Amino acid sequence: MKIVVDAMGGDYAPEVPVQGAVDALKDNQEISIILVGKTEEIKAQLEKYEYDQSRIEIVHAEEVIGFDEPPVMAIRKKKNSSIVVGMNLVKKGEADAFVSAGSTGAILVGGQVIVGRIKGVERAPLAPLIPTAKGPALLIDCGANVDARSSHLVQFAKMGSIYMERVVGVEKPRVAIVNIGAEEEKGNQLVKETYPLLKECKDIHFVGSIEARDIPKGDADVIVCEAFVGNVILKLYEGLSSTLISKIKQGLMSTLRSKIGALLIKPALKNTMKDFQTDEHGGAPLLGLKGLVVKTHGSSNAHDIKMGILQCVQFTREKINDQIKENLTVE
Amino acid sequence: MKIVVDAMGGDYAPEVPVQGAVDALKDNQEISIILVGKTEEIKAQLEKYEYDQSRIEIVHAEEVIGFDEPPVMAIRKKKNSSIVVGMNLVKKGEADAFVSAGSTGAILVGGQVIVGRIKGVERAPLAPLIPTAKGPALLIDCGANVDARSSHLVQFAKMGSIYMERVVGVEKPRVAIVNIGAEEEKGNQLVKETYPLLKECKDIHFVGSIEARDIPKGDADVIVCEAFVGNVILKLYEGLSSTLISKIKQGLMSTLRSKIGALLIKPALKNTMKDFQTDEHGGAPLLGLKGLVVKTHGSSNAHDIKMGILQCVQFTREKINDQIKENLTVE
Numbered sequence: 001m002k003i004v005v006d007a008m009g010g011d012y013a014p015e016v017p018v019q020g021a022v023d024a025l026k027d028n029q030e031i032s033i034i035l036v037g038k039t040e041e042i043k044a045q046l047e048k049y050e051y052d053q054s055r056i057e058i059v060h061a062e063e064v065i066g067f068d069e070p071p072v073m074a075i076r077k078k079k080n081s082s083i084v085v086g087m088n089l090v091k092k093g094e095a096d097a098f099v100s101a102g103s104t105g106a107i108l109v110g111g112q113v114i115v116g117r118i119k120g121v122e123r124a125p126l127a128p129l130i131p132t133a134k135g136p137a138l139l140i141d142c143g144a145n146v147d148a149r150s151s152h153l154v155q156f157a158k159m160g161s162i163y164m165e166r167v168v169g170v171e172k173p174r175v176a177i178v179n180i181g182a183e184e185e186k187g188n189q190l191v192k193e194t195y196p197l198l199k200e201c202k203d204i205h206f207v208g209s210i211e212a213r214d215i216p217k218g219d220a221d222v223i224v225c226e227a228f229v230g231n232v233i234l235k236l237y238e239g240l241s242s243t244l245i246s247k248i249k250q251g252l253m254s255t256l257r258s259k260i261g262a263l264l265i266k267p268a269l270k271n272t273m274k275d276f277q278t279d280e281h282g283g284a285p286l287l288g289l290k291g292l293v294v295k296t297h298g299s300s301n302a303h304d305i306k307m308g309i310l311q312c313v314q315f316t317r318e319k320i321n322d323q324i325k326e327n328l329t330v331e
Numbered sequence: 332m333k334i335v336v337d338a339m340g341g342d343y344a345p346e347v348p349v350q351g352a353v354d355a356l357k358d359n360q361e362i363s364i365i366l367v368g369k370t371e372e373i374k375a376q377l378e379k380y381e382y383d384q385s386r387i388e389i390v391h392a393e394e395v396i397g398f399d400e401p402p403v404m405a406i407r408k409k410k411n412s413s414i415v416v417g418m419n420l421v422k423k424g425e426a427d428a429f430v431s432a433g434s435t436g437a438i439l440v441g442g443q444v445i446v447g448r449i450k451g452v453e454r455a456p457l458a459p460l461i462p463t464a465k466g467p468a469l470l471i472d473c474g475a476n477v478d479a480r481s482s483h484l485v486q487f488a489k490m491g492s493i494y495m496e497r498v499v500g501v502e503k504p505r506v507a508i509v510n511i512g513a514e515e516e517k518g519n520q521l522v523k524e525t526y527p528l529l530k531e532c533k534d535i536h537f538v539g540s541i542e543a544r545d546i547p548k549g550d551a552d553v554i555v556c557e558a559f560v561g562n563v564i565l566k567l568y569e570g571l572s573s574t575l576i577s578k579i580k581q582g583l584m585s586t587l588r589s590k591i592g593a594l595l596i597k598p599a600l601k602n603t604m605k606d607f608q609t610d611e612h613g614g615a616p617l618l619g620l621k622g623l624v625v626k627t628h629g630s631s632n633a634h635d636i637k638m639g640i641l642q643c644v645q646f647t648r649e650k651i652n653d654q655i656k657e658n659l660t661v662e
Binding site for chain 1: 463464475477478509511518519520522542543544545546547548558559560562563564565566567568569570571572573574575576577578579581582583585586588589591592593594595596597598599600602603604607
């Protein structure tokens with residue numbers, strides 16, 4: 001199994017992607033890794049570690065796509081960027097998967113344009129795992145293609161179910177559609193059109209509508225919505241958690257008494273909050289492509305990159321793409 | 332100034348609405364209150380308190396609209412319900428405002444059908460105040476009418492600005508549209524159509540797009556979105572805060588050490604978290620109607636009801652509806 005890692009992607013490149021790759025090699029004996037990016041910089045990082053040299057290869061890419069570059073233009077113009085070079089390796093079948101902490105927009109565009117969609121897949125959704133009180137749930141779609149149609153959402157539900165069952169290991173994952181009320185007749189035009197289609201779908205376990213309030217409780221495993229709504233949910237999750245936690249920290253530091261208390265609660269709190277962190281769950285897969293593309297957070301640390309890589313192993317081993325092909329072309 | 336309070340609305344009716352009304356009377360000498368609902372039950376509650384009897388009146392309403400009744404049907408059929416009777420008092424000009432913790436759906440429908448929209452107002456949005464790190468922000472629209480047009484969103488921005496400036500007291504409120512990126516060209520069809528219209532708008536202080544991640548930080552005072560997205564934001568706010576806080580409590584109770592720490596931090600934490608609570612800010616106004624309708628949370632306590640009532644005073648005193656009329660009919 002061969003996995004390409006974008007050595008130039010993310011806030012802490014190339015240090016962090018290289019370290020994540022080395023760590024992943026140690027954790028899993030089945031894989032080998034291609035680091036794509038500026039050879040000299042990658043070599044300088046690799047020198048810090050001891051690792052099995054036969055399992056790491058460097059493929060040179062002179063350019064880097066920045067976070068603020070318009071994605072379509074960047075993918076078209078920067079043929080020698082780590083993202084384009086890396087994705088081409090997957091396209092040509094020289095690697096199974098591509099992992100990057102780089103520009104989300106460029107990864108989304110590159111995935112569609114370079115790697116390409118599986119025949120029959122209308123749209124390739126970006127599907128991050130978000131933390132809930134009952135473990136991670138898949139939020140599908142959080143990509144950049146908004147104004148989806150109901151047929152897209154049905155495909156998201158199917159692909160998401162396969163992913164949660166086979167990669168994350170959730171048996172009979174509960175699929176729900178994001179809505180503003182629990183009743184079938186509620187919702188906007190898109191939800192009203194999609195609901196009956198999901199209800200009829202035999203190969204998923206559809207549990208109905210989910211209100212945003214119940215997402216953190218863990219009332220569904222696959223949370224289906226169009227990308228605008230998915231983006232709002234994902235980003236509010238990030239923003240609200242960090243604002244609340246900084247409010248709490250501020251409260252803890254406000255008096256001497258509370259400062260002493262803070263020292264006492266720290267270890268216990270750290271343990272509980274860990275369950276509620278996103279980075280334990282690796283990156284977000286871009287589903288429905290001819291190869292696997294995984295996007296990790298721009299601020300990923302080495303652990304996140306490693307988790308993103310290991311996620312690809314399970315994905316490839318379980319032949320998720322063959323299953324997607326089978327399931328989506330039945331109709 | 333006369334304010335109608337729905338004595339039968341909310342999870343703790345009639346006890347809590349009656350107590351909230353009595354408390355509001357004590358806090359503000361300008362107002363008198365009409366309690367609408369089952370006379371005998373209201374009287375039994377009123378007996379508990381001492382208050383200026385000349386400023387409270389009871390108007391009998393035999394029926395109650397439940398939380399799970401289909402709203403349109405309920406408003407049409409239950410002519411003697413507290414919501415319908417109360418709203419009719421506003422419609423006939425016998426009162427300035429109506430406050431209820433009852434069924435959101437019924438209040439939204441009743442507001443449009445009974446009280447009616449101001450001429451020129453295309454849609455009456457429900458606009459709750461949500462907590463942010465920099466104080467409350469108005470989230471407009473969180474109502475039940477989804478699939479909005481860009482002209483609706485422009486009116487929301489104008490009405491929201493007037494409300495934040497005159498009722499909440501925010502000078503030159505910053506208006507932003509919820510989007511999935513900061514750039515003008517980003518967004519779904521609706522946002523792309525609305526953005527340039529808001530930019531041209533002279534009577535608001537438009538600051539551009541806001542990503543959901545930045546809402547809790549307090550980057551805008553008036554947050555414009557269509558009702559589906561508004562509902563998702565509002566309910567995720569509620570759900571995520573409560574899940575996070577219960578996770579934290581669970582962590583605090585997990586060891587003896589952390590239990591002792593919890594006792595020490597409690598007072599300080601309570602104070603800081605207070606800034607981040609919704610109930611300090613009263614209820615959500617339904618804007619653009621010929622009278623004021625305020626919806627408070629179904630689980631409102633007496634303090635919430637009182638705040639909802641006092642909010643009406645400021646609204647009426649500042650002649651918000653005259654300003655809305657002026658501003659929306661200029662075009």
